[in-house]
Amino acid sequence: MTPTCPGGRMTHRTVLVEQHGNVLVARLDSPPSALMTREMVLELGALARRADADPAVGAVVLTGTHASRFLAHFDVRLIHGGAKRSPKVSASVVRAGLRLTGAVLKVPGGSALLARSPLVGLMAWEQMKDVLHAIETSSAVWVAALNGDTGGGGCELALACDYRFMADGRFGISQPEILLGFPPGSGGTQRLARLLGGRRALQISLEGTPISPAEAQEVGLVDRVVPPDALLQEAVEHAGRLGRRPKAAIGAVKRAVREGGSLPLREGLRFEGAEWLAATTTSESLEAQRAYLARTKELGDVAGLDPATLEEAVARGRFA
Secondary structure, three states: OOOOOOOOOOOOOEEEEEEEEEEEEEEEEOOOOOEEEHHHHHHHHHHHHHHHOOOOEEEEEOOOOOEEEEEEEHHHHHHHHHHHHHHOOOHHHHHHHHHHHHHHHHOOOOOHHHHHOOOOOHHHHHHHHHHHHHHHOOOOEEEEEEOOOOHHHHHHHHHHOOOOOOEEOOOOOOHHHHHOOOOOOOOHHHHOOOHHHHHHHHHHHOOOOOOOHHHHHHHOOOOOEEOHHHHHHHHHHHHHHHHOOHHHHHHHHHHHHHOOHHOOHHHHHHHHHHHHHHHHOOOHHHHHHHHHHHHHHHHHOHHHHHHHHHHHHHHHHOOO
């Protein structure tokens, strides 16, 4: 798939999207080695915006086009190219640079300005973090269908998703950055620690070696291990079912868990309460509340405890 840019130059799109009902299936296409690139990150950002803006979209499934890989890792050539041009700096200096980069990116034309500056590497890094945050707080359900080996930035992308299904086989999932002399840089340590606990996150990040699909499921890194030929179908079915829930409520739950859950309890409770109150006033919620109360009146008892009513609501994604 090679669309033409306005200037006439042919470009290769790295995220190939098709719609199946309420699910967008996005195939990550970066031949020949299945490397994550800056172009892919930007296209994933556009995909996240599309998923949130389109009321007909409730979920997104990510998978790879490579026969045995989801994504190998971020393209190390880009990291090396930026690192060798940069002076040796401390983490505190880099943090200051990231704050500056983030501020400039918020200004109209800031991205073009940074692209011509020594901060271009930090810009790409900041964009990656922003895209992964957009995915994990999206109002759509995101499922990573890991069709093969998944490492580095590919693992970090999967960690930002809500569910991870992995093909059974001689594949592995890893954070191999330690073997290149640096830690995971786009959320690997932070999301692993929140998902699996600090001890397991430390083991995975210090070892740098792949763990099998079975072990990944055992420790909670992936939710389901599936035969390769059934992977995409199961991921789409799961995503489509959960994607029928009200979008505002999906986003509220994800933000409350991901952002509120990392706050001290009292602050987290306030965060959750704000999301709850805002969601109760949406048209989808008001309609579901009315339907629930009407069904309760019809039954003469609590509608949520009536098996047939509950089964129908779960299938629909809401009381109606």
